[in-house]
Amino acid sequence: MDWEERLFATFDDLEQQAAALYDAERAAELGDRARAEYAAVTLAGRLMSSVDDELALDVTGVGTVAGRLVRVAGEWCLLERPGHDWIVPLAAVAAVTGASGRAVPEVAWPAVARLGLGSALRRLADAGEPVVVHRRDGGRHELVPTRVGADFVEGRGPEGREVLVAFPAVAAVQSAST
CATH class of the missing domain: 2.30.30.600 (SH3 type barrels.)
Structure with missing residues:
Protein backbone atom coordinates (compact mmCIF):
# COMPACT_ATOMS: atom_id res chain seq x y z
CA MET A 1 0.00 0.00 0.00
CA ASP A 2 1.52 3.31 -1.01
CA TRP A 3 1.44 6.50 1.08
CA GLU A 4 -1.58 7.91 -0.77
CA GLU A 5 -3.70 4.83 -0.08
CA ARG A 6 -2.60 4.87 3.59
CA LEU A 7 -3.51 8.55 3.82
CA PHE A 8 -6.99 7.97 2.35
CA ALA A 9 -7.47 4.93 4.59
CA THR A 10 -6.58 7.10 7.61
CA PHE A 11 -9.06 9.79 6.46
CA ASP A 12 -11.76 7.14 5.98
CA ASP A 13 -11.06 5.79 9.46
CA LEU A 14 -11.24 9.30 10.98
CA GLU A 15 -14.52 10.00 9.17
CA GLN A 16 -16.00 6.77 10.47
CA GLN A 17 -14.90 7.61 14.02
CA ALA A 18 -16.40 11.10 13.71
CA ALA A 19 -19.68 9.64 12.39
CA ALA A 20 -19.80 7.16 15.28
CA LEU A 21 -19.22 9.95 17.82
CA TYR A 22 -21.91 12.08 16.16
CA ASP A 23 -24.37 9.17 16.23
CA ALA A 24 -23.66 8.53 19.92
CA GLU A 25 -24.15 12.21 20.81
CA ARG A 26 -27.30 12.38 18.69
CA ALA A 27 -28.77 9.27 20.35
CA ALA A 28 -28.19 10.79 23.80
CA GLU A 29 -29.72 14.09 22.68
CA LEU A 30 -32.78 12.34 21.23
CA GLY A 31 -33.18 10.37 24.46
CA ASP A 32 -33.04 13.60 26.47
CA ARG A 33 -35.60 15.23 24.19
CA ALA A 34 -37.93 12.23 24.41
CA ARG A 35 -37.74 12.27 28.22
CA ALA A 36 -38.39 16.02 28.29
CA GLU A 37 -41.39 15.68 25.95
CA TYR A 38 -42.84 12.79 27.94
CA ALA A 39 -42.50 14.81 31.15
CA ALA A 40 -45.24 17.07 29.75
CA VAL A 41 -47.72 14.17 29.22
CA THR A 42 -50.62 14.25 31.70
Whole structure:
Protein backbone atom coordinates (compact mmCIF):
# COMPACT_ATOMS: atom_id res chain seq x y z
CA MET A 1 0.00 0.00 0.00
CA ASP A 2 1.52 3.31 -1.01
CA TRP A 3 1.44 6.50 1.08
CA GLU A 4 -1.58 7.91 -0.77
CA GLU A 5 -3.70 4.83 -0.08
CA ARG A 6 -2.60 4.87 3.59
CA LEU A 7 -3.51 8.55 3.82
CA PHE A 8 -6.99 7.97 2.35
CA ALA A 9 -7.47 4.93 4.59
CA THR A 10 -6.58 7.10 7.61
CA PHE A 11 -9.06 9.79 6.46
CA ASP A 12 -11.76 7.14 5.98
CA ASP A 13 -11.06 5.79 9.46
CA LEU A 14 -11.24 9.30 10.98
CA GLU A 15 -14.52 10.00 9.17
CA GLN A 16 -16.00 6.77 10.47
CA GLN A 17 -14.90 7.61 14.02
CA ALA A 18 -16.40 11.10 13.71
CA ALA A 19 -19.68 9.64 12.39
CA ALA A 20 -19.80 7.16 15.28
CA LEU A 21 -19.22 9.95 17.82
CA TYR A 22 -21.91 12.08 16.16
CA ASP A 23 -24.37 9.17 16.23
CA ALA A 24 -23.66 8.53 19.92
CA GLU A 25 -24.15 12.21 20.81
CA ARG A 26 -27.30 12.38 18.69
CA ALA A 27 -28.77 9.27 20.35
CA ALA A 28 -28.19 10.79 23.80
CA GLU A 29 -29.72 14.09 22.68
CA LEU A 30 -32.78 12.34 21.23
CA GLY A 31 -33.18 10.37 24.46
CA ASP A 32 -33.04 13.60 26.47
CA ARG A 33 -35.60 15.23 24.19
CA ALA A 34 -37.93 12.23 24.41
CA ARG A 35 -37.74 12.27 28.22
CA ALA A 36 -38.39 16.02 28.29
CA GLU A 37 -41.39 15.68 25.95
CA TYR A 38 -42.84 12.79 27.94
CA ALA A 39 -42.50 14.81 31.15
CA ALA A 40 -45.24 17.07 29.75
CA VAL A 41 -47.72 14.17 29.22
CA THR A 42 -50.62 14.25 31.70
CA LEU A 43 -52.73 11.42 33.05
CA ALA A 44 -55.69 12.93 31.21
CA GLY A 45 -53.68 12.85 27.97
CA ARG A 46 -52.91 9.16 28.42
CA LEU A 47 -56.53 8.37 29.32
CA MET A 48 -57.81 10.37 26.34
CA SER A 49 -56.22 7.79 24.04
CA SER A 50 -58.01 5.03 25.96
CA VAL A 51 -61.59 6.25 25.43
CA ASP A 52 -63.88 3.29 24.68
CA ASP A 53 -61.37 0.86 26.19
CA GLU A 54 -61.97 -1.33 29.24
CA LEU A 55 -59.71 -0.35 32.10
CA ALA A 56 -59.45 -0.32 35.88
CA LEU A 57 -58.88 2.69 38.11
CA ASP A 58 -57.57 2.39 41.64
CA VAL A 59 -59.46 5.21 43.33
CA THR A 60 -58.37 6.61 46.70
CA GLY A 61 -60.98 5.80 49.34
CA VAL A 62 -62.99 3.56 46.99
CA GLY A 63 -60.75 0.80 45.64
CA THR A 64 -60.76 -0.55 42.11
CA VAL A 65 -63.41 0.64 39.69
CA ALA A 66 -63.38 -1.17 36.35
CA GLY A 67 -65.38 -0.38 33.25
CA ARG A 68 -65.42 1.21 29.82
CA LEU A 69 -63.86 4.65 29.70
CA VAL A 70 -66.53 6.84 28.10
CA ARG A 71 -65.25 10.37 28.56
CA VAL A 72 -62.14 12.16 29.78
CA ALA A 73 -61.67 15.79 30.75
CA GLY A 74 -58.76 17.62 32.29
CA GLU A 75 -60.09 17.07 35.84
CA TRP A 76 -62.25 13.94 35.66
CA CYS A 77 -63.25 10.88 33.69
CA LEU A 78 -66.43 8.86 33.23
CA LEU A 79 -66.42 5.08 33.48
CA GLU A 80 -69.44 3.05 32.41
CA ARG A 81 -70.12 -0.37 33.79
CA PRO A 82 -73.28 -2.47 33.96
CA GLY A 83 -75.67 -0.85 36.40
CA HIS A 84 -73.62 2.23 37.24
CA ASP A 85 -71.67 5.12 35.80
CA TRP A 86 -68.71 6.48 37.73
CA ILE A 87 -67.46 10.06 37.59
CA VAL A 88 -63.94 10.02 38.98
CA PRO A 89 -61.84 13.15 39.61
CA LEU A 90 -58.38 12.43 38.22
CA ALA A 91 -56.83 13.76 41.44
CA ALA A 92 -58.35 10.72 43.22
CA VAL A 93 -56.88 8.18 40.77
CA ALA A 94 -53.97 6.34 42.35
CA ALA A 95 -53.29 3.92 39.47
CA VAL A 96 -54.65 2.85 36.07
CA THR A 97 -54.51 -0.60 34.53
CA GLY A 98 -55.23 -1.24 30.86
CA ALA A 99 -54.56 2.25 29.47
CA SER A 100 -53.29 2.75 25.95
CA GLY A 101 -49.57 3.28 25.56
CA ARG A 102 -50.25 6.47 23.64
CA ALA A 103 -51.28 9.95 24.68
CA VAL A 104 -53.39 12.66 23.06
CA PRO A 105 -52.03 16.20 23.39
CA GLU A 106 -54.41 18.71 24.95
CA VAL A 107 -54.65 20.75 21.73
CA ALA A 108 -56.32 17.73 20.09
CA TRP A 109 -58.97 17.23 22.79
CA PRO A 110 -62.63 17.90 22.00
CA ALA A 111 -64.15 21.08 23.46
CA VAL A 112 -66.22 19.14 26.02
CA ALA A 113 -62.98 17.82 27.53
CA ARG A 114 -62.35 21.29 28.91
CA LEU A 115 -65.42 21.12 31.16
CA GLY A 116 -64.67 20.86 34.86
CA LEU A 117 -65.95 18.47 37.48
CA GLY A 118 -68.73 20.93 38.34
CA SER A 119 -70.18 20.59 34.84
CA ALA A 120 -70.40 16.81 35.14
CA LEU A 121 -72.04 17.09 38.57
CA ARG A 122 -74.51 19.72 37.33
CA ARG A 123 -75.70 17.22 34.76
CA LEU A 124 -76.40 14.76 37.57
CA ALA A 125 -78.23 17.47 39.54
CA ASP A 126 -80.35 18.24 36.47
CA ALA A 127 -81.28 14.55 36.19
CA GLY A 128 -82.45 14.47 39.81
CA GLU A 129 -81.39 10.84 40.22
CA PRO A 130 -79.87 9.45 43.44
CA VAL A 131 -76.10 9.00 43.54
CA VAL A 132 -73.48 7.85 45.98
CA VAL A 133 -70.71 10.36 46.56
CA HIS A 134 -67.61 8.46 47.70
CA ARG A 135 -65.09 10.48 49.66
CA ARG A 136 -61.32 10.06 49.59
CA ASP A 137 -61.31 9.23 53.29
CA GLY A 138 -63.58 6.22 52.63
CA GLY A 139 -66.81 7.90 53.73
CA ARG A 140 -69.83 8.11 51.48
CA HIS A 141 -73.04 10.04 51.08
CA GLU A 142 -76.19 8.75 49.41
CA LEU A 143 -77.97 11.80 48.06
CA VAL A 144 -79.87 13.39 45.24
CA PRO A 145 -77.73 16.25 43.91
CA THR A 146 -79.67 19.50 43.85
CA ARG A 147 -77.12 22.22 43.15
CA VAL A 148 -73.44 22.56 42.35
CA GLY A 149 -71.31 25.44 43.56
CA ALA A 150 -67.86 26.52 42.49
CA ASP A 151 -66.12 23.93 44.64
CA PHE A 152 -68.84 21.74 46.18
CA VAL A 153 -71.88 19.64 45.34
CA GLU A 154 -75.07 20.00 47.36
CA GLY A 155 -77.69 17.31 47.71
CA ARG A 156 -80.50 15.99 49.80
CA GLY A 157 -79.71 12.90 51.86
CA PRO A 158 -82.12 10.05 52.63
CA GLU A 159 -83.29 11.74 55.84
CA GLY A 160 -84.05 14.94 53.91
CA ARG A 161 -81.09 16.93 55.21
CA GLU A 162 -78.93 19.01 52.91
CA VAL A 163 -75.37 17.74 52.51
CA LEU A 164 -72.50 19.75 51.03
CA VAL A 165 -69.47 17.82 49.79
CA ALA A 166 -66.34 19.75 48.83
CA PHE A 167 -64.81 18.79 45.47
CA PRO A 168 -61.36 18.06 46.99
CA ALA A 169 -62.99 15.40 49.21
CA VAL A 170 -64.74 13.64 46.30
CA ALA A 171 -63.14 10.36 45.22
CA ALA A 172 -65.94 9.24 42.88
CA VAL A 173 -69.61 9.73 42.19
CA GLN A 174 -71.54 6.56 41.43
CA SER A 175 -74.82 6.94 39.60
CA ALA A 176 -77.37 4.71 37.94
CA SER A 177 -76.58 4.06 34.28
CA THR A 178 -78.55 6.07 31.80
